[in-house]
Amino acid sequence: MANTFKLSQESLGSLFAALRKDGRRILAPVAADGRVDLKEVEAPAQVAADYIQSVLSAKEVVFPKVERLLSYTTAPGKVDLKDAEPNAVPTVLFGVRPCEAKGFGALDAVFNWDYRDKFFNARIEKLAVIGVGCTKADESCFCTSVGGGPVDTAGSDILLTPIEGGYLVEVCTEKGAAIQALAPDLFKPGSGVDKAAIAAKVAPAFDQPALTAKLPGLFENGVWADQSLRCIGCGACAFVCPTCVCFDIQEEADPKKGERLRCWDSCGFHMFTLHASGHNPREVQGARWRQRVYHKFSYYPERYDRLGCVGCGKCTRACPVDMNLKEHLIEAAGVTA
Amino acid sequence: MSEKNIYLPYLMRIAEITEESPAVKTFRLEFIDEIAAQSFDFKTGQFGLYSAFGEGESTFCIASSPTRKGYIECTFREVGRVTAALADKEVGDIVGFRGPYGNVFPLEDWKGRNLVFIAGGIALPPLRSVIWNCLDLRDWFKDITVVYGARSVKDLVYKRELREWTERSDMKLVTTVDPGGETPDWRGEVGFIPPVVEGLGLRAENTVAIVCGPPIMIKLTLPVLEKLGFPPERIFTTLENRMKCGVGKCGRCNTGSSYVCKDGPVYTLAELNELPTEY
Numbered sequence: 001m002a003n004t005f006k007l008s009q010e011s012l013g014s015l016f017a018a019l020r021k022d023g024r025r026i027l028a029p030v031a032a033d034g035r036v037d038l039k040e041v042e043a044p045a046q047v048a049a050d051y052i053q054s055v056l057s058a059k060e061v062v063f064p065k066v067e068r069l070l071s072y073t074t075a076p077g078k079v080d081l082k083d084a085e086p087n088a089v090p091t092v093l094f095g096v097r098p099c100e101a102k103g104f105g106a107l108d109a110v111f112n113w114d115y116r117d118k119f120f121n122a123r124i125e126k127l128a129v130i131g132v133g134c135t136k137a138d139e140s141c142f143c144t145s146v147g148g149g150p151v152d153t154a155g156s157d158i159l160l161t162p163i164e165g166g167y168l169v170e171v172c173t174e175k176g177a178a179i180q181a182l183a184p185d186l187f188k189p190g191s192g193v194d195k196a197a198i199a200a201k202v203a204p205a206f207d208q209p210a211l212t213a214k215l216p217g218l219f220e221n222g223v224w225a226d227q228s229l230r231c232i233g234c235g236a237c238a239f240v241c242p243t244c245v246c247f248d249i250q251e252e253a254d255p256k257k258g259e260r261l262r263c264w265d266s267c268g269f270h271m272f273t274l275h276a277s278g279h280n281p282r283e284v285q286g287a288r289w290r291q292r293v294y295h296k297f298s299y300y301p302e303r304y305d306r307l308g309c310v311g312c313g314k315c316t317r318a319c320p321v322d323m324n325l326k327e328h329l330i331e332a333a334g335v336t337a
Numbered sequence: 338m339s340e341k342n343i344y345l346p347y348l349m350r351i352a353e354i355t356e357e358s359p360a361v362k363t364f365r366l367e368f369i370d371e372i373a374a375q376s377f378d379f380k381t382g383q384f385g386l387y388s389a390f391g392e393g394e395s396t397f398c399i400a401s402s403p404t405r406k407g408y409i410e411c412t413f414r415e416v417g418r419v420t421a422a423l424a425d426k427e428v429g430d431i432v433g434f435r436g437p438y439g440n441v442f443p444l445e446d447w448k449g450r451n452l453v454f455i456a457g458g459i460a461l462p463p464l465r466s467v468i469w470n471c472l473d474l475r476d477w478f479k480d481i482t483v484v485y486g487a488r489s490v491k492d493l494v495y496k497r498e499l500r501e502w503t504e505r506s507d508m509k510l511v512t513t514v515d516p517g518g519e520t521p522d523w524r525g526e527v528g529f530i531p532p533v534v535e536g537l538g539l540r541a542e543n544t545v546a547i548v549c550g551p552p553i554m555i556k557l558t559l560p561v562l563e564k565l566g567f568p569p570e571r572i573f574t575t576l577e578n579r580m581k582c583g584v585g586k587c588g589r590c591n592t593g594s595s596y597v598c599k600d601g602p603v604y605t606l607a608e609l610n611e612l613p614t615e616y
Contacts, residue, residue, distance in 0.1 A: 069344040074390050079431040083342050114599060115584040118340035219613055246588030249344070249581045251393040258391050260344065265587070272589060273579050273615070276395075276416040279552060281578065281592070281615040291591070291615075299594040 005180075006190030008166040012044040018183040019092050024128075027061060028094040029054045038093075047095050052138050053314055057242035058093055058100045059107060062123040063264075069119070069249065071259040084259075086122040092179070094130045099143045099310040101131040101155030103242030109304040110245045119262070128175045131156035132167075137200035140313030142326040145208055148311055150200040161195055168193045205326050206333040208297070208307070214333075215298040223335050224293070225286035227328045230321045231268070233285055237292070237315035237323070238266035243308050246272070267291045293332070343584055346388050346433030347373050351426055352408060357494035358487075360415040361459060362424055363400065366434060367408050378437075379403050381444065381470040382463070382575060382603040385436025386583050387411055389422035396580045398602070399437060400462035402469035409434070412462035412494060438583040439602045442467050442573060444474065447545050451480040455558060457530050457550025458487050461494055463575045463602075464549050472508065480544075481508040484537070486530040486554075489518030511537065531557040541566035547573045559606060569606035576602045576616045592616050 007015070019026055020042065030039040031048040035055050041047055068084040104124065111117040133151035134141075143149055153159045157176035160167035168190060171180050180187055218224075238244040248265040251258055265272060268288050274280045282288050300308035309325075316324045349366035357363055368374035381403055386394040395417070401410035415424040426432065444467075452471060456464045464483075471478055483502060487493045493512065502510040513526035513533045526533050530550070546562050548555055555574060562572055578590035578597040590597035593612040604612075 070342065072390055074431075077429055077431065079348055079390050079433075081345065081348060081433075083345055110586055110588075113585065115343045115586070116340055117586065118342055121340060245586070247581070247586070249394065249587070251391065253391040255391065260393075262344075265581075265589075267588060267591075275577075275579055276414075276420070277551070287615070295588070295591065299591065302594040 003171045003177075004191050004193075005169040005171070005187040006163070006166060007160065007169045007186055007188070009044075011166070011186040015179075015183055015186055016041075016043055016094075018186075019179065022090075022182055024090040024092050026092050026094050027058075029096070038096075041094070050136075052134070052136055052141070053097060053312060053317065055314070055318065056240055057103060057312070057314060058096050059103060059242050059244075061091060061093060062104065062120055062127060063107060063111075063245065066261050066263045067119060069260045069262050071257070073257045075256070084119075086119045088122040088126045090126045091123075092128050092130060095132045096129060097134055097312065098131050098150065098152040098154070098156060098159065099141075099148055099312040100242050101129045101159075102148055102152065102310045103312075104129070104155055106243035106300070106304075106306060106308050106310070107245050109300075109306060113304065128157045128179055129155060130158045130160060130176075130179070133159060133161040133195070133198070134200040135162055135198060137202045138313070140316040140324070140326065141200075141202050141311065142205045142313060142329075143311035144202045145205045145326070145329075146307050146309050146311040147208065150202055151195045151198070161193070161198055163193055163198065168195065206330045211329060211333045212297050212301050215294060218332065218335060219290070219294075221335060223332055224290035225284070227323070227331070228286040228289035231285050231289055231323055232321055233268050233270060233288065234320060235266035235268045236318045236320065237325075238268060239264055240314040240318045242310055242312060242314070243296070267295065293328070297329070344435070344582070346386070346394075346435045347377075349409075349432050349434045351428050351430050351432060354426075354428055357412060357496070358492050360424070361412060361494055362415075363410055363412040363462075363495075364423070364426075364432070365401075365408050365410050366432065369431070374407065379409070380437070380441035381466045382442040383437035383439050384463075384577075384583070384602055385409075385411075385434050385438060386580070387413075387419075387423065388433030388435075389419050389426070390431070390433060392419045392422040394433070394435070394581070395419040395423070396577065396583065398463035398466065398575070398577070400465050402466050402473060404470055404473035412459070412465075414459050435583060438598055440600065442470075442547070442603050444470065444477070447471075448477045449543075450478060451540075451544040452478050452482070453539055453544055453546045454481075454483045454485075455530060455534060455546065455548045455550070456483075456485050457554040458492060459494065460549040460551065460554075461485055463577075464547060465495060465498070467547060468502075472505075475507055482511070482537070482539070483508065484511045484513070484530065484534055486513040486515070486533065486550075487518070488515050490514055490520045490523055492518070529557070530554055531561045534558060535561045535565075539565055541568075541571075545571050545573065549575050569610060572606040574604060574606070574609070576604060578616050
């Protein structure tokens with residue numbers, strides 16, 4: 001169980017200073033130009049205080065949009081290969097939502113279930129997450145339908161829940177304890193807070209275990225094709241998703257040197273599964289939309305014993321044609337096979 | 338805590354190039370690094386990612402048999418950017434190889450059984466690895482039959498080996514070309530693979546069938562085998578979904594909860610029947 005404390009709003013600045021003194025950069029949601037994005041900050045005043053979700057997810061911190069896997073130089077009959085290093089910086093991710101914090105576990109499941117991915121691992125090792133629980137939610141949120149909650153500690157090294165004049169602090173992991181140890185005096189004794197009363201109200205939208213159990217039988221159901229009729233295959237849902245991990249590997253090269261890059265990709269793209277022969281196992285958008293749902297709600301549970309969705313609703317907010325994951329899942333859960 | 342970079346390929350030198358058919362080539366590749374050459378090991382059925390530096394990686398099976406040490410071979414058709422760049426290479430040039438990846442054909446389980454290999458077109462390379470492996474362990478198995486079909490005589494790959502297999506007395510090779518694809522001196526069958534297989538008088542009893550080919554050929558051959566009495570557990574095939582990582586991460590080959598790169602590429606028909614047909 002987490003050790004609980006209280007931290008005053010004023011002492012948060014001292015905690016930031018202590019983290020920076022320890023050589024860590026602090027990334028936090030920052031509101032600018034009408035949107036919230038993760039940026040490096042120095043002081044709590046820079047952090048977006050009253051936001052629901054950032055547009056992009058925090059996965060970029062451990063899984064960049066584009067990263068070099070290797071580089072090389074070539075000459076006739078000769079290739080010099082150079083390994084790439086992830087160049088991981090000690091980082092504290094401050095103020096992300098509990099759903100996002102939980103997303104890192106879903107990424108870890110893929111990056112390390114068998115072969116270990118050193119790029120992801122170098123970054124996650126140097127990352128500590130200080131989540132801030134939600135006191136507000138919107139109609140896209142559905143964390144409570146996928147095993148999470150607005151003040152859930154899973155995935156956070158420290159979870160802060162806003163209370164009068166500061167935060168309730170739950171130190172959840174050894175990484176969290178190491179942060180506390182940087183400025184132990186800031187952490188005052190605290191307990192007896194009714195978290196549930198403070199937390200945003202996110203009503204459960206559908207019965208996820210029942211949905212997961214019925215998905216294999218719904219594979220050929222017309223519901224997926226119907227839902228995907230307006231999907232334009234833009235991939236925005238995958239790019240903003242905290243757990244979407246599918247990637248492409250591309251070459252950038254000139255005749256004498258080059259590098260191999262890993263780039264975000266999406267199962268929503270036609271090219272994703274296109275064979276060299278022209279055959280495409282997922283020929284139509286309905287099949288690709290179904291893959292997105294099944295990967296998160298059927299294949300992930302079967303393979304990794306966890307969901308590939310944290311219910312943050314970023315995909316719904318980003319979708320240019322108003323596809324709505326929560327509503328679509330409610331509909332699927334109600335289909336009689 | 339320095340971990341190994343799983344995306345870093347071996348460097349390989351092209352030792353030999355064989356022109357198999359129009360736009361199809363076989364490379365024999367040798368490791369440049371001595372230690373890698375000594376330690377490298379694979380089993381039949383496995384695949385790898387082959388790099389043309391400057392263009393990227395493509396996925397092909399290892400077409401040679403693990404019983405032949407010191408090199409690996411791949412056979413590919415020039416269809417895209419990477420395979421075009423590979424096709425431009427000459428003997429002595431350097432390419433990359435990552436692997437071996439994926440599961441294997443269970444030869445141990447096939448001991449004492451008859452084997453029937455059925456391949457269409459450019460799908461002979463993955464079976465060629467198994468066929469040579471089985472021929473090199475000849476006394477493990479009973480009758481070995483190979484049925485190989487292509488669109489036309491000029492599309493047949495491994496012509497040298499087809500002659501060698503014809504001459505061997507410890508196996509039977511049946512070659513066929515699609516109607517219209519024959520030449521005046523063609524001595525094989527003329528016809529599509531499924532009816533040729535049906536006419537062979539194969540007995541399913543104690544026999545394993547290994548099938549690989551274009552989707553339409555597989556689709557039409559499987560019912561023939563089922564009609565002959567092959568249970569789905571004794572029909573094997575190898576899938577080649579599009580892949581980028583080869584190590585169960587990039588998500589491209591995901592079919593149902595299976596990753597073709599990890600749980601495959603070798604599947605029995607019984608296993609495939611459990612997966613959505615997204616391959």
